[in-house]
Amino acid sequence: MSLETVVLEHAPSSYKVYLALFRNVRNSGFLHQQLLARNADFEYAFIDASTIVSRVHLLSAVFKAVNNSVNGALKTPNVHSETVVSLSASNNISEAYRRFGVSPSTTDLFVVKITFPSDSSPVPVSADAISQHLKDNVEGDIVPPTNEIVSSIADVKAIRKNYKLNGLAWLDTIKDEVVKREEIEKLVLSGMALRGL
Amino acid sequence: MAAAVSDAALAHEFPLPKILTNPASTPPTLITQGAEGRLYKTTYLLPDIACALKYRPPKPWRHPILDQRLTRHRILSEARILAKCRRDGLRVPSVYALDESAGWLMLEWIEGTPVRVNINNRLGNRTEGIEDDEELKELMRKIGMAVGKMHSIGIIHGDLTTSNMMLKPPAGDQPDNATGLEGEIVIIDLGLASGGVHDEDRAVDLYVLERAFGSTHPRAECIFNEVLEAYKKSFKQAGVALKKLEEVRMRGRKRSMLG
Numbered sequence A: 001m002s003l004e005t006v007v008l009e010h011a012p013s014s015y016k017v018y019l020a021l022f023r024n025v026r027n028s029g030f031l032h033q034q035l036l037a038r039n040a041d042f043e044y045a046f047i048d049a050s051t052i053v054s055r056v057h058l059l060s061a062v063f064k065a066v067n068n069s070v071n072g073a074l075k076t077p078n079v080h081s082e083t084v085v086s087l088s089a090s091n092n093i094s095e096a097y098r099r100f101g102v103s104p105s106t107t108d109l110f111v112v113k114i115t116f117p118s119d120s121s122p123v124p125v126s127a128d129a130i131s132q133h134l135k136d137n138v139e140g141d142i143v144p145p146t147n148e149i150v151s152s153i154a155d156v157k158a159i160r161k162n163y164k165l166n167g168l169a170w171l172d173t174i175k176d177e178v179v180k181r182e183e184i185e186k187l188v189l190s191g192m193a194l195r196g197l
Numbered sequence B: 001m002a003a004a005v006s007d008a009a010l011a012h013e014f015p016l017p018k019i020l021t022n023p024a025s026t027p028p029t030l031i032t033q034g035a036e037g038r039l040y041k042t043t044y045l046l047p048d049i050a051c052a053l054k055y056r057p058p059k060p061w062r063h064p065i066l067d068q069r070l071t072r073h074r075i076l077s078e079a080r081i082l083a084k085c086r087r088d089g090l091r092v093p094s095v096y097a098l099d100e101s102a103g104w105l106m107l108e109w110i111e112g113t114p115v116r117v118n119i120n121n122r123l124g125n126r127t128e129g130i131e132d133d134e135e136l137k138e139l140m141r142k143i144g145m146a147v148g149k150m151h152s153i154g155i156i157h158g159d160l161t162t163s164n165m166m167l168k169p170p171a172g173d174q175p176d177n178a179t180g181l182e183g184e185i186v187i188i189d190l191g192l193a194s195g196g197v198h199d200e201d202r203a204v205d206l207y208v209l210e211r212a213f214g215s216t217h218p219r220a221e222c223i224f225n226e227v228l229e230a231y232k233k234s235f236k237q238a239g240v241a242l243k244k245l246e247e248v249r250m251r252g253r254k255r256s257m258l259g
Helices: A028-036 A055-070 A079-086 A093-100 A127-137 A147-153 A156-162 A177-193 B007-011 B064-087 B115-123 B134-152 B199-216 B218-223 B225-234 B238-251
Strands: A004-006 A016-023 A045-048 A109-115 A141-143 B029-033 B038-043 B050-055 B095-099 B104-108 B165-168 B184-187
Touching: A016 A055, A016 A127, A016 A147, A028 A045, A045 A055, A045 A079, A055 A079, A055 A109, A055 A147, A055 A177, A055 B095, A079 A093, A079 A109, A109 A127, A156 A177, A177 B064, A177 B095, B064 B095, B064 B104, B115 B134, B115 B165, B115 B218, B134 B165, B134 B184, B134 B199, B134 B218, B134 B225, B134 B238, B199 B218, B199 B225, B199 B238, B218 B225, B225 B238
Parallel strands: none
Antiparallel strands: A004 A016, A016 A109, A016 A141, A045 A109, B029 B038, B038 B050, B050 B104, B095 B104, B165 B184
């Protein structure tokens, strides 16, 4: 089981970030249902991996959510929902859940778990416990969340639509696909940073 | 980026913004201190992604509510303008993250050196043959094209100088090799920028550049016209802006308030 522990620059050391990527997920309807039912055992950011262009894209959302959590400035119930909403370029929360969150039709799924000590749970849940819980509850094939795999899953057309990146003539003229991806990533990041501002 | 003289010493003079007190793989370096804020070189998300953090500290001499509003407004304004430039295909640093309440803005780190440094290194102590330096003239044309592109998408910089343009060397080149003139012009520091499509504003922008250029690189003044020639070809309205520039030269940057 490969649950990746991510260390983010300038995130407080009390915050731990775990990342897992599942392919061929067969029970996304069940996972979606747990979120709707606010099942406290399923405090994760479940993200449709096809909406993610690169690791940096996803990690940017995590960083934003962590920063909001540290500042006590969450706009959503918790740091996990905040991660999903941070992916959006607009301020519409339910639209963000719909676009980036898990849906019953999701087959490639990113799971982000962020832990930190709080009053109600001074000792955060361990990596092993998270790993086991995901293993028991996500029916799918876990794969390492490398940039190669992430970009092969990415639905660039949908991503461009999500961030209103269509009709940019200069972008379409870039021949080198790698450079083009990088440009798209940068535009996505600034869209997220300026969300609704 | 201009090497900070004694960055370690400088870095300890000011308290770091809170975000930079969190752990990171490399300590932040203070690059410059401006009138309004400070620029740090640091990292974004991962140790190998360099970024520039622009921090506008609270100004104790201002009323706290006014101070908060001004800082917010300025951070957001700069970020919006950078995002617009980037969307419209002008090379500026892209926006990584921001916290307008905490007063910081994280931007893409641009490798290379300010154009001012490249021009000065190229000039050395030469006094002759500058007007025939084709490579230097080519750099002037690149500047003109970049400024033209910026004006054509409706942005006025507000503080155009050769220090506010970076020459980003082609990929694979030695970074900080400030003797070459090859590379891409990246316009930076849009902290005073605004939206504007008036020929008057464009002309003032050019005038500021012309004057700054003349005092920073007096020996290269003879080739400044290359900038304007390239600017003229870069977008449709450029000719009108240049015509206006002649007027601005006659009266200076500010409009006369007499009569």
